[in-house]
Amino acid sequence: MNHVDEEVLESKPVKTKKPKRKKPRVWLVSFWVCFSLLFLMVVVAVSGLYYVWNQLSPTKAGPPVEVTVTKGMSANGVSKLLEEHGIIKNSFIFGYYLVLKDEGANFQAGKYLLTPGMDRAEVIAKLNAGDVIAEETITFTIPEGYNIEQIADKLAAEGLGDRDTFLSLANEDRAWAGAETVLLLPKELNNVKYRLEGYLFPDTYEFVKGITEEEIVLRLLREQDRKLATLPEDWVDQLDVLNISMHELLIIASLIEREVVVDAERPIVAGVIYNRLKQPMRLQIDATIQYALGEQKDVLSFVDTELDSPYNTYLIDGLPPGPIANPSLDSIKAALYPEEHRYFYYVTKKDGTNTHLFAETYSQHQRNIENSKRTAQ
Numbered sequence: 001m002n003h004v005d006e007e008v009l010e011s012k013p014v015k016t017k018k019p020k021r022k023k024p025r026v027w028l029v030s031f032w033v034c035f036s037l038l039f040l041m042v043v044v045a046v047s048g049l050y051y052v053w054n055q056l057s058p059t060k061a062g063p064p065v066e067v068t069v070t071k072g073m074s075a076n077g078v079s080k081l082l083e084e085h086g087i088i089k090n091s092f093i094f095g096y097y098l099v100l101k102d103e104g105a106n107f108q109a110g111k112y113l114l115t116p117g118m119d120r121a122e123v124i125a126k127l128n129a130g131d132v133i134a135e136e137t138i139t140f141t142i143p144e145g146y147n148i149e150q151i152a153d154k155l156a157a158e159g160l161g162d163r164d165t166f167l168s169l170a171n172e173d174r175a176w177a178g179a180e181t182v183l184l185l186p187k188e189l190n191n192v193k194y195r196l197e198g199y200l201f202p203d204t205y206e207f208v209k210g211i212t213e214e215e216i217v218l219r220l221l222r223e224q225d226r227k228l229a230t231l232p233e234d235w236v237d238q239l240d241v242l243n244i245s246m247h248e249l250l251i252i253a254s255l256i257e258r259e260v261v262v263d264a265e266r267p268i269v270a271g272v273i274y275n276r277l278k279q280p281m282r283l284q285i286d287a288t289i290q291y292a293l294g295e296q297k298d299v300l301s302f303v304d305t306e307l308d309s310p311y312n313t314y315l316i317d318g319l320p321p322g323p324i325a326n327p328s329l330d331s332i333k334a335a336l337y338p339e340e341h342r343y344f345y346y347v348t349k350k351d352g353t354n355t356h357l358f359a360e361t362y363s364q365h366q367r368n369i370e371n372s373k374r375t376a377q
Helices: 002-011 026-056 075-084 091-100 120-129 148-157 163-169 213-228 235-242 246-259 263-278 286-293 329-336 362-374
Strands: 065-069 110-114 137-141 204-208 345-348 356-359
Touching: 026 091, 065 075, 075 091, 091 120, 110 120, 148 163, 163 213, 204 213, 213 329, 235 246, 235 329, 246 263, 246 286, 246 329, 263 329, 263 345, 263 356, 345 362, 356 362
Parallel strands: none
Antiparallel strands: 065 110, 137 204, 345 356
């Protein structure tokens, strides 16, 4: 029994243990994958930063070029313009750089002289400062008391504009951008010779060569605004005190301008005008007839005083329909702050002083006329 069992036992196969296969270490694979990705990202980032740095670096040096930034141009528009002229390498990246640095909003319009190879900070500084090319200018003087036709003649004579174009613009019923005083023109403006008469400030101007007639008109209108802003703070209230409009103020100021040479007499003549208006009494100012005639006369004839014109203050009551000249600031001040007195008449002295003799009554005025003739040079 034991023997059989041993044989049986000996015939049974003996099981052997297979060696276990080693599993790969997952953490090591993950490490290499992450390291590779990280390395790739760093390479990409460094490459990107280098590209951006390179695109923001100065361009190749070259001769200066003129770059014109127009009014209202956006920062992106300026960037494209700079790239086109070789001042920067990449307008897209430069535009984002401006956003990052909060730049571009204050870029000023004008013609710039920029050089390829300039540092971006220098370019931005010039655009912010408005460091434009000094344009060639022409000096033009409008004497105080010139009317619109005289200004047009002077512009044409000095080659600054076309006479007819200027006169046409001076009569246009339109808004002038940025000009405020002219907006106070009466809605019903009848019988005026030129709409803008009295609103174009007489002064010495520096005009850019090539300026248009329209730009000249606008410049003169805006100068009127600037000069009025220098008046005493209560000047608008003074219009109510005098019971006149802005348009009437300029009419009176223009009468004073054409009648007076000596500054000290401007408020006195203003007082005469207001005294006559209060009566009421016709102004009978020779300068209004001269304006209607379109010529200056030392002595008016009786026929002249009968001229059928809305500007003839020998025939019409009150003020003419519009100014007869473009008055100085001194005449505007005199019209605002007239001297209070009882004068109703004045006559120019013939002694060469350009001063006047004033009178309260007509008989006194007649005596002054005779005295003036006796002192004639």
